[in-house]
Amino acid sequence: MSILDMLILAEKASAAKHMAKAFGGTSGTVAGKTYKIVHAHGHLMEFKDPEKMVKTDAEKERYSSWSDMKTMPWNQADFSWAKTYAKSYNSYTKKSKSTRDDVNAIKSEAANADAILIATDNDPSGEGDLLGWEIVNAIKWNKPVYRIRFADETPKSLNQAMHSMVEITDQFKQGEYLKSDARSKWDFLSMQLTRISTYAARQAGYRVKVINQGRLKSVIVLKIWQQQQLIDQYVKTPYYEAKFKDPAGHIFARSLKDDEQKRTARFATEKDGQAEVDKYTKSPVTNIKRQHKTQAPGALIDLAKLGSILAKQGFNSKEVLATYQKMYEAEIVSYPRTEDKKITQEQFNELLPVVDAIAQVVGANQQLLTHRTLRSKHRATEAAHGANRPGVKVPSSLESLSKYGPSAQAIYRTLALNYLAILGEDYQFDRVTAELELYPDFKTGFNVPVQLNYKAIFDDTDSDDESNSVSDVVGPEAEPFVYQGANPKPTRPSADWIGKFLEKHNIGTGATRLGVQAQLTSGKNAFIKDQKGFYTLTQPGTIAAVLVRDSWIGSPNITKQLFDHMDEVGKLNESPAIVVNSATRVIEHDLPIILKNSRELTQFVGKQVKATKKYAAKPKTKGQLTNGKAVEFSSTWGGHKFTEGEIQQLLAGQVISFAAKSKAGKAYTASGMLKEQTYKGKKFWGFKADFGKK
DNA sequence: GCAAGGTC
Structure with a gap:
């Protein structure tokens, strides 16, 4: 006899905490059901390695290969798609640990329940459904499964959700699960392109570690490479154009809308430009208009934007992510991995009592914080986490934050000022326009600040604005x-520029965009060198990019197509198999292209190669x-090549001896036999010397 | 040794 009606499965600790608050405890009764809340921390399960998802020895060999291109594309029907415990990495302890204990803990709690309720936020990608079902399947649950979704974690939303739970016991009829499962298989199959690229680079003679490719990685490195090509090929072509200037320095010019207009107004030589200017005479300025305008504070920033602001101050994305996470756990800042750029009225109200204290900590002028209502442009009706902002717990000082990491003060200052700006009044300025009496096509226009207001707290505009120092006297x-x-x-490639590009093409999520950039810019095998937010490709990065020129994996369009088909799967209009199969079409298309591109590598990376020694697979x-x-x-x-006779002896399990050379170059006689060995957890067969009998 | 997606 079960003790509980329902085991509520939350995605993460903070969600479980909010549910406990909303329902009156980690266990109790809600919506007429007895419950207990447990939580995961994201995906607890992940696919096994390819060679561990197949049955026969021949298949195991095929799916272990990094060097036989005839083994690809893989046949996904060979895979069991079995999952194993994920390794979770803790940035505090810098240790990774299996999620086995977490899964087992949920399993033992589930033993007391009649049903499991997957309770995650309303994410249209279905990721919450996937991670919920992964756990339900891992604990071999065979009783009913229910689902609630919620837009935010306020008690009101959570209680409402509890009154509209649905039964989803048949996972194969649930569109959100099916689409997200298809997405994960597609991405998994795309790892073939990493093996192909690594092989292709080595064949071409480059001593590379691993050349990673994927929907995000390939698009990022290729985009940077293409931009670098544009920069390298850029030839500055000056032009000379007739304009007018008044005594205060205001420039009067024609607005040149298309190439045709530019061709007729611009000249290639200064002489021709001067000849054009000579056609004009000094002219009185007329039609001076002065219009009063206002501008509301801009959007709140997301994590990628925060990362790019801090990059300019010399903080790298990896460090910012780790420090932000620690500050979130201390409740000093809001939840990091959100795509929200707005906040709900509740979230605004919650922070209102502490805004003066926040202003004091970051040294903002409290007298500017007079706009204490939420503008509609910053208000969301639904937001699970809300935009990145300070938390309700206010630090005693900026200095006290240093314990969280090098960028902690900069993170808090930036977040706080950006947030406080929405409590400032609109920026007030005069827009002045004028034209020339003799040549009315020549116009000028500039802004004269009247009251900075929110801009005195946090200025969100890029610095390419008109200079503020121009006189407002025209003519x-x-x-x-x-x-x-x-x-x-x-434009020079930068963190900001890549972030905008990925966002525009809807590639990756708020969490993964910065995460992948952090991954690509760190470690010994980094593909990108990050200099205060500006990106250049390293040698392996250049190799990765050149290999995916003209490929599908390097195109933003591949993610769009994947997502379009996922939507159809979600609506149960299309079979998930079609989506998964489309990954195989990508491999078929890209494999020959990557091999072909590898023959052109020397053309682009040749000079930068440190080790010119040809490097081929053993x-x-x-x-x-x-x-x-x-x-x-x-x-x-x-250094010894086995003879045919020695190979036969080794296969027969016999001990052989031969003249070998140590790494230091010393000659000795090696004896040993063929043995199955393990290297970094992977099994392989090879000659094993018996040094005891040497 | 491989992806992207969650999470800490």
Whole structure:
């Protein structure tokens, strides 16, 4: 006899905490059901390695290969799609640990319940459904499963959700689960492109570790590479154009809308420009208009934007993510991994009593914080977490935050000022416009600040605005002059620029966008070098990019297509198998392209190669053991190449001896036999010397 | 040694 009607499964600790608050405890009665709340921390399960999802020895060999391109594309029907406990990484202890204990803890609580309720936020990608079902399947649950979804974690929303729970016991009829499961399989299959790229780079003679490719990674490195090409190919082409200037320095110019207009107004030489200018005379300024305008504070920032602001101050994304996480756990800042850029009225109200204290800590002028209502442009009707902002717990000082990490003070200051700006009044300015009496096509326009208001707290505009120092006195006359301009230089790749690109194409999520950039910019095998937010590709990064030129995986369109099909799966209009199969179409298409691109690598990375030595995969010998088992092993050892006779002896399980060389170059006689060995947790067959008998 | 998606 069960003790509980319902085991409520939350996605993470903070959600479980909010539910406990909403329902009156970690266990009790809600909506007429007895319950207990447990929580995961994200995905607790993940796919096993490819070679561990297949049955036969031949399949295991096929799916272990990094060097035989004939083994790809993989046949996904060979896979069991079995999952194993994920390794969770703790940034405090810098240790990774299996989620086995977490799953078992949930399992033992479930033993007391009649049903499990998957309770995660209303994420249209279905990720909450997937991680819920992963746990339900892992504990071999065979009783009813229910589902609630909620837009935010306020008691009101959570209690409402409890009154509209639905039964979803058949997971294969649940669109959200099916679509997200298909997405995860698609992404998993895309790992073939990493093996293909690694192989292709080595074949081309590059001593590389792993050349990672995927929907995010490939798009990011290729985009940076293409932009770098544009910059390298950029030729500054000056042009000379007639403009006018008044005594205060205001420029009067024509607005050149298309290329045709630009061609007729701009000249290639200064001489021709001067000839054009000579056609004009000094002109009185007329039609001066002064219009009063206002501008409300901009949007609140998300994590990617915060990362790019701090990058300019010299903090790297990896450190910012880790420090932010620690500050979130201390409740000093709000939940990090959100895509929300607005907040709900409740979230606004919650913070209102402490805004003066926050202002004091960051040194903002409290007298500017007069707009104590939430503007509609910042208000969301639903937001699970709300935009990144300070928490209700206010630190005693900025200095006290240093214990969370090097960027802690900068994170808090930036978040706080950005948030406090929405409590400032609108920026007030005069828009002044004027034109020339003799040549009315020549116009000027500029803004004169009247009251900075919110901009005095946090200025969100890029600095390419008109200078504030221009005088607001226009005219009375303006004289023609030769203006020298040039075609614009392509933007330098930066964290901000990549963030906007990914967001525009809907690639990755708020959490993964910054995470992947952190991954690509750190470690020994980094693909991107980050210099105060500006990106350049390292040598392996350049190799990764060149290999995916003209490929599908390097195109933002592949994610769009994947998501479009996922939506159809979600509506049960399309079979998940079609989505998963489309990954195989990508491998078929991209494999020959990557191999072809590898032949052009020297053209782009040739000069940067440190080790010019050709580097090829070690030659392997295939054969059969006396028990019939097929094995593959290196055909050389210690500088010695096994003879045909030695290979037969090794396969027969015999001990052989030969002249070998140590790494230091010392000659000795090696004796040993063929053995199954383990390297970094992976099993392989190879010659094993018996040093005891040497 | 591999992906992207959650999480700490």
